[in-house]
Amino acid sequence: MDIFLQQLINGLVVGSIYALIALGYTMVYGIMQLINFAHGEIVMIGAMVTITCINLLVGAGVQLPGPALLLVGLMMAIPVSMFLGYSIEKIAYQPLRKAPRLAPLITAIGVSIVLQQAAMLIWGRNYRPFPQILPSEVHIIGGAAITDLQIAIIALALLLMGGLFFMIEKTKLGRAMRATSQNPEVAKLMGVNVNTIVSMTFVIGSALGAMAGVMVAANYDQAHAYMGFMIGLKAFTAAVLGGIGNIGGAVLGGILLGVIESLGSGYLGDLTGGVLGSHYKDIFAFVVLIIVLVFRPSGLLGERVAERA
Amino acid sequence: MSTLLEVKDLKVAYGGIHAVKGIDLEVKQGELVALIGANGAGKTTTLKTLMGMVKPAGGEIVFDGKSTTKLAAHDYVKQGLVMVPEGRGIFSRLTVEENLLMGAYSRNDKADILHDMERVYHLFPRLKERYKQLAGTLSGGEQQMVAIGRAMLSRPKLLLLDEPSMGLAPIIVQKIFEIIKMIAAEGVTMLLVEQNAKLALQTADRGYVMESGKVTFSDKASALLANEKVQQAYLGE
Numbered sequence: 001m002d003i004f005l006q007q008l009i010n011g012l013v014v015g016s017i018y019a020l021i022a023l024g025y026t027m028v029y030g031i032m033q034l035i036n037f038a039h040g041e042i043v044m045i046g047a048m049v050t051i052t053c054i055n056l057l058v059g060a061g062v063q064l065p066g067p068a069l070l071l072v073g074l075m076m077a078i079p080v081s082m083f084l085g086y087s088i089e090k091i092a093y094q095p096l097r098k099a100p101r102l103a104p105l106i107t108a109i110g111v112s113i114v115l116q117q118a119a120m121l122i123w124g125r126n127y128r129p130f131p132q133i134l135p136s137e138v139h140i141i142g143g144a145a146i147t148d149l150q151i152a153i154i155a156l157a158l159l160l161m162g163g164l165f166f167m168i169e170k171t172k173l174g175r176a177m178r179a180t181s182q183n184p185e186v187a188k189l190m191g192v193n194v195n196t197i198v199s200m201t202f203v204i205g206s207a208l209g210a211m212a213g214v215m216v217a218a219n220y221d222q223a224h225a226y227m228g229f230m231i232g233l234k235a236f237t238a239a240v241l242g243g244i245g246n247i248g249g250a251v252l253g254g255i256l257l258g259v260i261e262s263l264g265s266g267y268l269g270d271l272t273g274g275v276l277g278s279h280y281k282d283i284f285a286f287v288v289l290i291i292v293l294v295f296r297p298s299g300l301l302g303e304r305v306a307e308r309a
Numbered sequence: 310m311s312t313l314l315e316v317k318d319l320k321v322a323y324g325g326i327h328a329v330k331g332i333d334l335e336v337k338q339g340e341l342v343a344l345i346g347a348n349g350a351g352k353t354t355t356l357k358t359l360m361g362m363v364k365p366a367g368g369e370i371v372f373d374g375k376s377t378t379k380l381a382a383h384d385y386v387k388q389g390l391v392m393v394p395e396g397r398g399i400f401s402r403l404t405v406e407e408n409l410l411m412g413a414y415s416r417n418d419k420a421d422i423l424h425d426m427e428r429v430y431h432l433f434p435r436l437k438e439r440y441k442q443l444a445g446t447l448s449g450g451e452q453q454m455v456a457i458g459r460a461m462l463s464r465p466k467l468l469l470l471d472e473p474s475m476g477l478a479p480i481i482v483q484k485i486f487e488i489i490k491m492i493a494a495e496g497v498t499m500l501l502v503e504q505n506a507k508l509a510l511q512t513a514d515r516g517y518v519m520e521s522g523k524v525t526f527s528d529k530a531s532a533l534l535a536n537e538k539v540q541q542a543y544l545g546e
């Protein structure tokens with residue numbers, strides 16, 4: 001088997017998931033210069049709700065093909081995550097819009113902990129297996145394996161990112177979002193309701209996050225009440241790597257981070273003479289984060305000069 | 310001529326700083342009114358209050374027969390109150406065309422918007438040449454044209470201009486004032502704030518002079534130009 005190609009494929013799969021989640025961080029940051037640390041929990045809840053729904057349907061004896069069951073689960077999870085994202089902003093961040101920047105940051109961490117604990121009360125502290133409902137066809141290309149699921153993840157992620165780009169670049173809402181991120185006071189003068197734009201940003205980011213959560217759970221065959229922490233931190237790293245606030249940067253950063261992590265872990269054992277195994281793969285994300293912060297604090301595509309209004 | 314804007318005893322404070330200390334202003338339909346005064350006199354604060362960006366501490370603002378005090382900030386433009394902010398306030402990473410379209414954000418009449426775009430491009434051929442360019446890459450004068458064009462796309466009943474000549478070379482200032490006259494000739498009512506008092510009064514029908522948050526003179530523009538005290542303090546004569 002070709003390890004390089006295999007790890008590259010795995011990296012692209014994980015990377016496109018990171019990218020989807022990173023978009024949520026970067027969109028919110030772009031509009032209101034806030035790191036929404038609760039975003040990882042939105043991702044987790046998306047996964048948990050989907051699994052619960054599928055299990056309920058299967059338990060009730062509903063006869064549907066696997067992908068259809070998954071779709072129904074997603075149709076439940078996406079609105080739940082959207083509503084949650086909307087509520088978090090209204091309850092926890094909006095009252096602090098004019099507060100010093102440390103205040104909403106601390107609140108964000110608080111919200112994140114509350115959601116984690118709530119998820120643990122609802123779903124327990126154990127790992128939840130992802131229901132075995134999806135076809136597990138494996139294709140071999142150039143000595144590496146790729147599953148239908150992996151193909152579907154990459155395809156859906158690309159589709160969602162394309163849709164988001166179109167929305168941001170070509171629609172009136174997207175134009176208003178970009179205008180608001182550049183100069184909210186003037187956007188208001190043009191008739192933009194900044195509160196609506198902020199809400200839309202949270203809602204869209206949360207929908208992407210919910211779908212990413214289901215991808216994570218399906219890809220690793222499990223979900224967990226604490227999964228949002230690590231995946232959130234990785235995606236946040238990806239957003240910083242690409243340049244936080246920059247949409248293209250989030251996509252680039254996510255995919256790069258996925259590939260670096262995957263290739264790195266594939267060769268970690270060889271490189272360290274077996275001292276560190278592939279389960280140390282998480283160090284790559286944070287080594288990357290530190291390197292970026294030291295050498296290019298504004299990220300790969302971020303603007304180096306502070307923007308003047 | 311009917312009264313479009315009536316401001317009575319307007320007071321505005323930033324915390325303990327009283328920036329506007331009870332002023333009366335009136336703008337009639339079709340007028341071009343200048344508001345002049347030294348730096349820090351309270352001109353920008355007055356305009357921001359008219360747009361709902363700053364909440365007044367007292368007084369009354371009646372626009373087009375209605376009090377504006379209960380409007381949300383983003384609703385002013387729908388009433389026809391439009392401002393070209395101090396320092397232009399363009400969206401630097403949006404294209405020229407996108408900036409103009411932002412001016413039409415609260416409108417839904419697609420055909421009319423396109424028609425108004427053409428009118429703005431006719432007024433500013435330079436902008437038409439650069440419509441796909443990021444607005445932040447334009448010169449100061451061109452950015453001011455974007456800001457004015459964008460305001461035109463909001464279909465103002467009353468256009469508030471805050472120091473449109475700020476930071477521009479004299480020849481560009483001339484050009485901007487020609488455009489202001491052209492817009493006035495189209496029947497747009499304007500309240501023009503300027504440091505360049507002479508040029509403003511030469512362009513306007515009437516004028517107000519502000520000093521430390523109060524209106525100290527108000528008269529026909531020609532009368533203010535001839536007023537000795539105004540000449541000494543603001544016209545450098």
Ligand SMILES: Nc1ncnc2c1ncn2[C@@H]1O[C@H](COP(=O)(O)OP(=O)(O)O)[C@@H](O)[C@H]1O
Nearest residue numbers: 323326328346347348349350351352353354355
């Ligand atoms: N955001 C603000 N906070 C506190 N004071 C302000 C603020 N904006 C303006 N001021 C003060 O209010 C006064 C009037 O300012 P301004 O309206 O900008 O004057 P002008 O436009 O005539 O130069 C000045 O003393 C200024 O320092």
Ligand SMILES: [Mg+2]
Nearest residue numbers: 352353354395
């Ligand atoms: Mg001013």
